[in-house]
Amino acid sequence: MKIPQMILAELRRLVSTPMQALALMALLIVPILYGGLYLWANQDPYGRLSEIPVALVVEDTGAEINGTERNLGTEVADALVKEKTFDLSQVEADAATSGLENGDYDFVIEIPAGFSEAVASINSSDPKKAELILRTDDANNYLATTIGNQAIEKIQTEVTAKVVAEAGLTLLNALSTIRSQLSEAVSGAGQLADGLATAQSGAGELVSGSTELATGLETLRSGSATLATGAAEVADGTQEIDDIARRVGTAANDVVAALPQVRTDISQVLAAEGLDQATIDAVLARLQPIGTGLTRVDQRVQTAVSQINRLNSGAQEVASGSAELAAGAATAANGAVTLRDGTATLNSGLAELTNGANELKTGLENGVAQLPDDTEDTRQAQASTLGTPVSIDTKAIAPAQNYGAGLAPFFAALAAWIGIYALFLIVKPISRRAVTALHSPFRVTLAGWATPAMLGALQMLGLFGVLSLALRFQFANPLATFGVLVAASLTYTAIILALNVWLSAVGQFIGLVMMVLQLVTAGGTFPWQTLPGPLAFIHHIFPMSYVVDALRQLMYGGDIGRVGADLSVLALWFSIGIVATVIGVTRQTHHRTLTDLQPSILQ
Numbered sequence: 001m002k003i004p005q006m007i008l009a010e011l012r013r014l015v016s017t018p019m020q021a022l023a024l025m026a027l028l029i030v031p032i033l034y035g036g037l038y039l040w041a042n043q044d045p046y047g048r049l050s051e052i053p054v055a056l057v058v059e060d061t062g063a064e065i066n067g068t069e070r071n072l073g074t075e076v077a078d079a080l081v082k083e084k085t086f087d088l089s090q091v092e093a094d095a096a097t098s099g100l101e102n103g104d105y106d107f108v109i110e111i112p113a114g115f116s117e118a119v120a121s122i123n124s125s126d127p128k129k130a131e132l133i134l135r136t137d138d139a140n141n142y143l144a145t146t147i148g149n150q151a152i153e154k155i156q157t158e159v160t161a162k163v164v165a166e167a168g169l170t171l172l173n174a175l176s177t178i179r180s181q182l183s184e185a186v187s188g189a190g191q192l193a194d195g196l197a198t199a200q201s202g203a204g205e206l207v208s209g210s211t212e213l214a215t216g217l218e219t220l221r222s223g224s225a226t227l228a229t230g231a232a233e234v235a236d237g238t239q240e241i242d243d244i245a246r247r248v249g250t251a252a253n254d255v256v257a258a259l260p261q262v263r264t265d266i267s268q269v270l271a272a273e274g275l276d277q278a279t280i281d282a283v284l285a286r287l288q289p290i291g292t293g294l295t296r297v298d299q300r301v302q303t304a305v306s307q308i309n310r311l312n313s314g315a316q317e318v319a320s321g322s323a324e325l326a327a328g329a330a331t332a333a334n335g336a337v338t339l340r341d342g343t344a345t346l347n348s349g350l351a352e353l354t355n356g357a358n359e360l361k362t363g364l365e366n367g368v369a370q371l372p373d374d375t376e377d378t379r380q381a382q383a384s385t386l387g388t389p390v391s392i393d394t395k396a397i398a399p400a401q402n403y404g405a406g407l408a409p410f411f412a413a414l415a416a417w418i419g420i421y422a423l424f425l426i427v428k429p430i431s432r433r434a435v436t437a438l439h440s441p442f443r444v445t446l447a448g449w450a451t452p453a454m455l456g457a458l459q460m461l462g463l464f465g466v467l468s469l470a471l472r473f474q475f476a477n478p479l480a481t482f483g484v485l486v487a488a489s490l491t492y493t494a495i496i497l498a499l500n501v502w503l504s505a506v507g508q509f510i511g512l513v514m515m516v517l518q519l520v521t522a523g524g525t526f527p528w529q530t531l532p533g534p535l536a537f538i539h540h541i542f543p544m545s546y547v548v549d550a551l552r553q554l555m556y557g558g559d560i561g562r563v564g565a566d567l568s569v570l571a572l573w574f575s576i577g578i579v580a581t582v583i584g585v586t587r588q589t590h591h592r593t594l595t596d597l598q599p600s601i602l603q
Contacts, residue, residue, distance in 0.1 A: 023426055027423050027426060028419075028455060028459055028462070030459070031463045035408075035411045035415030035466070040404075044402040045403055049147065050084055051087055052087060053089065053105050053106055054088050054089070054109060055088075055089055055107075056109050057096045057110040057111065058077045058090060059110070059112050059113045060111050060112070062116045063117040064120060065119065070116055071116055072130075076155065086151070096110070100140070106140055107151075108135040108136075109133070109152060109155070110132070116130075118130035130159070130163075136148050136149075197354050204347055206347070207343040225330075238308070238316075239316070246309075263284055266280075401474050405555070408551070409548045409551035409552045410522060410523075410548050413547040414518070416460060416463075416488045416547070417544065418515065420459075420492040421512065424500060424508060429501050441585040445582045448585075452493045452497070453489070456486075456492070456493050463485065473555075475555050476557030477555070477557070481551060481554045484547065484550045484563070487567060488543070491570045496511045497581050498577045498580035520535060521535045521539040522544045543573045546565075546566035546570060549562060549566050550562070550567065
């Protein structure tokens, strides 16, 4: 019996009755149903987020922000509604809670009261963080919770960017005002420096004048001291003269006052001598000029005494005044010395002030130079950049078309295994007649492998047609992608054939176990690096990991060089499967085991 005859015989057996033909057709479309329906359902879920029902609760009452009444909660809500990312319904808190519990909403976004006030508190002495509330119910859908977390983080980022941009604009405007005021301060500092320079020049002249004044007053103090001494001596002399003059004046007064009594006494003496009254009168008349002379002398003496008194008084006043002058000159001289020292200190201080004013002017000029002199439009742009300082520019070397296309390599590889696994439920691994009639294990193996291999290739053709035509996935290398699918199916056929030849129904069960292990280790959803250690080790052994990698490179336009290495691993598994089957068939042609004589009830 030749190999084509054995293949045709197996195919005729599979379609010998309508039910068997129907069963074959059903198993042929298993990969299409599994891979096609799953990928159709998950083709672009992120493009349909607008169908997810979400409750939006806005309880914010607004606040004054930068001098303007704002309600950021309403602004955020309006922006969310306008974006139409979700099927938003703005409701009250109670309705949102009951709707979440009933499954009417997948999650709830709540903007609480005080949201705007918290944002406005940034500029206060008691800043507070604004709060957004996400309420979820994993009993509705766990992935909806994940999407809600992503949505609330996006809203947080957008609100943060808006707040930072507005705060940044306020800061930039304040810096612009400060720059303007500092420019005025520079002008004032220049005027101050000029004024201090003029004052310093005047202070220098003042130092020179005060020095001359101190020298002159020192001379005046010395002269006034000498004058005071001389004036005191003159006053002492005039006092003695005044005392003598007073005694002379008194004596003259006494003489003049005694004249009438003397006339009386002379008259009495003459009368006693017996002179008549006429002679007495003649004598008195002769003495009259003397009295008159004495009276005139007395008058002159009194006048002289009066003048001496005035001279003495003046001398005393001069002495007193010169003493005061000496004391004042001494005080003035001391004051002049203090003034001289003070003006020197003032001159030195003004020099320091002038230097300081010049440094202040220079510092202010440097400060003004460092502050940006931007226009209003520039500050607006800067504030916008400050709000979102980092933009994300995604550049994918080999981008997938959408979420479904991202999963396609994994589920296509898995569908290929499921399709072959299902075929072996009705396809005989090897022909008992061929084992008995032929003594060529290789020919028996090739015939047993070829039938499910051809059917598997047909499965892959249908699956590829669904992916490319029905789901419209894009392939950078369509023919090569289809070729890898066929190669994967052929390799899987060799592996499951060997398991069936060696272990029969147990081998079929092991094929199921291998499918489960590859399902979790192929790295089709999460990166394989996230797997636990033992599972990560299995990832590098089983063939499905390499099928997924090859399909990704070919489908997305990645590194074609990696495909050769992946196909080498598939070739190794294929060889192992064929060799193991040949050995198993050889065993059956020479020996009969208890399993051969008493097959499992599952066969």
